[in-house]
Structures are given as C-alpha cells and as structure tokens.
Amino acid sequence: TDSKKGVLRKKKNLLVAGKGKQMPIHYGSLEHHFVTISSPLANEMPQAVGSAYAFKRAKSGRVVIVYYGDGAASEGDAHAAYGFAGTLKCPVVFFCRNNGYAISTPTSEQYGGDGIASMGPPHAINAIRVDGNDFFAVYNVTKAAREMALQNQPVMIEAMTYRAGHHSTSDDSSLYRSREEVMTWKTKENPITRFRTYLVDKGWWKEDDESKWQKEARKEVLESFNAAEKLQKLHPREMFEEVYKKKPLSLQRQQRQLDEHLERYAEHYPMEHFGKLPHKSE
Template sequence: MKDRNHLSDIGIAHDVKMISNGLVDIPMLQLLSPDGVAHDSDGYAELDQDKSEKILQTMHYIRILDERMIAAQRQGRISFYLACTGEEAATIGSAAALEPEDMIMSQYREQGTLAYRGYTTKQFMDQMFSNQKDPNKGRQMPIHYGDKALNFMTISSPLGTQIPQASGYAYGQKMAGVDALTICYFGEGAASEGDFHAGLNMAAVLNCPVIFFCRNNGYAISTPAEEQFAGDGIASRGIGYGIKTIRVDGNDVLAVFAATKKAREIALKEQCPVLIEAMTYRLAAHSTSDDPTGYRSKEEEAKWREKDPILRFEKWLKSKNWFNEEAIKQFAVESRQEVLQTLKQVEKEPVNHIDDIIEDVYDTPPWHLKEQLQSLKQHIRQYPEAYPKTSGRIKND
C-alpha cells in the first residue's frame, strides 16, 4: 500500500513521517506566506492574471453577500444563513482549479464555488427567499442551492449525505467514460459521520475519480477539533483508506489551487480518489443560530483575522503588479449595490402556491397527502396572522 498512500505521489507534497506514538505526522503544503510572499511557482503556474482577478472578485463578492444576508436574517427577512467568512480561499481557490463539467457536491458553506461558476445574485436570492422563481419551489431552507446547468448538486441538510453520493456519482462518470470528476466538500465535523467512512471506502475500493475536500475550520459548531478526534486531523484517515492525500494551508489560495489542480489530474489519469484537507478557520459564527462567544475567545478570532485569506492574496497580487486597488473598491461598491437592489426586488416576489407542496413526488398525489394538504389549509385559514405570505394564496380554494 505504500506506493498508493505516499504523499509525494501528489507531486507537490512531502513525505509521510512517523512519530513516536505511531501516528502519521502529515505536513501542510504552503506556497504563500502570511505576508504574501510566494515560496514556489511550479504548483500554480496556470494561475494567470485573469483567473487571479476572478478569484479575488469572487472572494470579495461572497463576503459582501454573506454580510448582507446575515443582516437580512437579523431583520427577519430570511430565516437562516451560513457564512463562509475566512474560508474563501479554500472554496474559491479549489473551484478555480476545476473544469465546468466537474460535478460539485457541497455541504453548505461553499457558495463561493457557485459564484465562481456564474451563479447570479438573483439566483442566490430566489432560493433564500423561497419565492416562485426558486427552482426548489420553496421547499428547502435558505442556502440549499442547486443548479443543473452549473453541475452543482442540490444541497441537503443532513451532514455527510453527499459523501457516499459523490463516490457513486464519480463511479457513474467513470463507467460513462467522461473526462470529468466529482468534488465533494465537507467540514471536519461531518467527517465524524458514518457516511464519511462508507463514502471513502467505496471510492477507494471502486477506484472512483472523486476529490474529497475537507474544510478543517477548527470547529464542528461549538466543538473544537481536539475534542472531536485524537488522530492527526482528517488527512490521516485518507491514508488509512488507501487514498492519495494531501494537507494544505486553507487560507493560501496558491496552495489550494495547486493541490486541487494536481488532485484532479491524478484522479482522472489514475481513476482514483484523492483527499485534500484544507486547514482554515471559521471567522463567522457557525450559522445565524450560533453565538461563537460561548466557546471561543476574541483573542483567538483576532489571531486568525490576521491570516485573512483575502488580504493575503491581495499582497501576492500586489507583488505581481496584478492588483488594482481602485478597481476592486469599485467592484465592491457595485456588488454591494447589486446585492441590496436584488434583495429588495426578490423579497416582493410571490411565494409558491401551497398545492406545490405535494406535487413532483407522485404522478398523482395519493389520498393521504391530499388530506394532509386540506388540513394544512384549514389551519392557515384559522390562524392567518401567522402566515401572512401564504394565507392569500388559499382563500379561494
């Protein structure tokens, strides 16, 4: 198994080192220092100026979207939101290394990958406001995006379900002989789910072309990583399953891009899975339902804000003379205006008709669902003040 597991197979990693307690000590790939100095250019040679500028713009856009939608949730305009503040390099840097035909299976903090592929502000908003333009017909919570045209599988709430699904989808890609793979994102907390182990083992045994991308952001909601597992992070598990594995600095766009680019090359050429563990930090709360002050200190957060992936990437762009400060400021102003204007427009859109709730499951809705629907309508008529957006859609039924 040594040849299969050896990290140098990735082409940009170091050797596995054994330490006294028998655990695998896995080094972390870093190509960009915190002060913006690049160590090596081999791994990110394809990261040209145009792609770099697109990555930076997407990072700024997502941070603006996150800030505005958190505020919208606080105002009661949407019910829920998850920000990816601090993890933009991990999600957007990896998306830049993929091809459009690659399938993305997300957990819930990868909105940057969708934005990089061209998902519009209105598409984000339609889903979060669950209006008639929402392709999910308002049946899911906010941030449960999905887009067939962009090869982005619809998000589901339960943790880890996308991991074995990704193995299965990648196996299908292999059987179909297509020149594409699947990338599956998840957090280190989701790696404690049984689906993680089933999915990785399936991919390893069946040689599925899939990239497992773990965002190790330090916390599973309020549980710190040191209370989740005793081993060397998530990367050691990939090695245990016989999967080519690399650990990268998740706040380093160059390292993430290079690792994902190489992982894609290996996964397709050798028809095998690759695991990437991106070491990063969640600067925002876990969700709008969370208060991080209850389990981590302001000093800890301040320490990680100094490692902000956007500022770090901008320093590198300046060293390349690729950074136009006025242009990015103008982009931020225009993006903020677009987000605010679209929000105001979209929240006025009508919601779906209540009958949609039992459609698209059976050819003809069965009797018990019809009865439940009638009972729901009766309940809404009885308490119309609790359903202001819905009651008007059923009064003539």
C-alpha cells in the same frame, strides 16, 4: 448574476426549481454540474462516490469533487464513502475543509489521530494536507488531485483553515472560543486579506478599484433584494408539491389541515399576497 439573484429570492422565488424549499445556501446548478447540497452531515459523500463510479463505468472522463467539513468526517457515511472509493478506484476528490470546529465541537474532541488526511491511506486514497487560506496552494493542489482522479485514483485533500464567523444565526461562538483567537484569524490569516496583499504587491489591485467594486457589488445585491421583496410569496400549499409523485396519506392529511387552517383564519392570511394555488395532486 442570475444565480446570485436566485439565492436572494429564497422564500419568494417563483422562477427557480427549488422554490425556496431548501436552506439558504443549498442551491445547485445543472448548467455548472453543481449538485444541490444536503443538510445531513456527510450525506453527499456516498452519493459523490456513486456518481464517480458511474462516470468510471461510462468511461466519461469526468471527475467528482465533494466538499465537507471536519465534523462530517466523523460520520459513518464518510467512512463508507472512503471504503467504496478506495476499493472501486473511483475518480473522486474528497475535499475536507478543516476549520477547527464542528459548530462548537473542536477538532480535539473529534478525532484522536493526525487529522483528516491520515484517514485516506488506510482506504487506498492518496491524501494531502494544504494551507486552506492560501489561494494558490489550494488551486494547485486541487488541480493535481483532479489529474490523479482522472487515472481512477481517489484523492483526499485536507485544507487547514478557520471559521471566523458563527456557524449560523443560532450559534454564539463567543461561548466556546476567545475574541482574540477569532481576530487573529480574521486579520492575519484571512485568505481574502492574504490574496489582496499579494495583488497589491504585484501592482494588480488598488484601493480605488476595491472601493469601486464594493459599491458595484452592494448595488447589485440590493437591487436583487428589492426585486425579491416585490415578488409574490409562494402559496402555502407549495410545501407539499414536487416531493412525491404520489403523496403519502400523512401528507394528504396535513395538506387538508392546512387548507382548513387558512380558511378558518382567513383574516390573517391575505391570499392576494401569495402566488397561484399549485396543481393539486393527491
């Protein structure tokens, strides 16, 4: 799909509004009402509550759902969001994916109480804890939470799950957890494995179907990757554009330094491999 291709073109994509300025998975979609993800932990939580409050005042009949992790739940912005949501009765669903670790910090070092769900009631927020690896449980709970939120009753969902992979390419999770622990979750409690078992038991999924789907998916991804590789790189100056309506003096100075650097070391920067110079703004 176009959305998948857009993600793969991260650094070189001249076609999407983000132009590679965000991190790899920080995409958004106006069409699907999906707001661009923020890097700072819990940053999007007060924003979600604010949006929900605006929807409430406009009587739009819309609900906001915000996803975050157990690490973000320890941030001040999270508790500020809970406070506003509860007192203003906002149509918002807080969905916490409690996967056991905030990078390398285990939940045992993040809170002393009974998890994240217990943080809801003190703020007049209904809360429920669910098996985050159970597809149907998550679906049904989220559907029910939406119905509550439509009545201007904020809801908190704590989905108990596990991060089987590393936090990022800079993280080596073997330094703080055992391989046996990871493999148990990967093989027995993996939500994909569990859902696949259910479909096979119902006769709705076969090995041949899975093999065919995997080949088709791999083909689509590689085609998108190859197409992205052939695109021109964005002009280096693009990093300064479309952030401020009027660039502050500090950015203007940095931009001049970049231009001087590119000119001085032109042999190392074959500009024919880059896109056109963006509109110059000061």
